[in-house]
Amino acid sequence: VSQHINYNAEKFRYRFVNHEGKKEIAIPITGILNSNGSLLEGDFPETIDRLVVKTNEAVEKIDVKSLLECDFSTTTKISLTASQIVLLDMLKEYFSYKGYITCGIPKITLKGTLEDWTKLQEKVIQLRQLDLDMDFWLDRLDPVIWKLVETYKGNIDEEFWSKIISKQSFGSGPIIAGWTTAFYPYKINGKKLEN
Template structure:
């Protein structure tokens, strides 16, 4: 008897055939099937429920019609700007979809029943079995992967007095009549919103519009929009900005140069 830890078992089926086949080399049944039936659907349960979707729905879920299943995939998906394609960790995306649908399938543990979880299982066969599972319940769910943007939590450093003092400085700067209203008109509302946030008065719409980056293709420069641009009165070439929008290449570098003379005795630098 072979040990239970063995990963395979080879047995002689008949003595009538030579073990060493001189006609053709060995090929696994799995490879033969996949080669000869490339587009055939052989998943019995999946086909069965495809043919009788509505009458079998109550065996799986309590809801009627289709329910939305949404996964957050911004950490595993990304857009290839050059190829205009979606790239990422597809096996993980499938795994997350299966996990979410399994929470809604209340009467049968489909994952345990249909997932390929044997000692010979590869990452590819595991993912394939999970896709079959999703195919089986696709009539009951709308599957969606979302590359969500945004910030779930923000920490404003300093004290409330610091932030109100900043607001007071903006007001005093305006009172100097330095013809900076084109900038302060954009900046002051942002400072007020930051003060409100510090006090716990959250404006979700405000925080959802920090920055957006838009590319227009054909070698065009990406444009930045959002209230983050309110902190820039001028662009890199010192042109006044009259809206919260500027090209990424025009973001000022913030470098300030001040010439000075150093007297170190007998020489000057």
């Protein structure tokens, strides 16, 4: 089937997709495939499966995955992956395939209980009430603690989390920015770290 479709890709385009040319199918491969020198290592069946799922979603006309994937009682992981590769090959005139590595922090886990997190909020309030001239720091720390509590409650602010940390380069050298710096009242040189 794959070879036949490839030989007649334009004739059968309308049976699979509504677009002209090729659409890019891109999947994250961080943690699945890794480079070891000049070799690519990792879980290739998982990578192929993710490409097939994403490609199947992009095919507007039919469910090619259920039609052409090897899904019999005798199917092994190898035969399933082989059938998926053939499926991707069949659609190569309509799609290009790409894997990319994601940067950043892939996952955050807030441990403890909600009571722990609200207790932390209360401790920040109590520190402020002691009037220890720490407002330069607590003004930065307080909103971060509140956001962490909201996250623990399930109210996730993706924009907040996207700004956890960044490296910025200047003529005087790179600096670390982002709200994670709110946990540090002082710079390494002992000077106050302010906004």
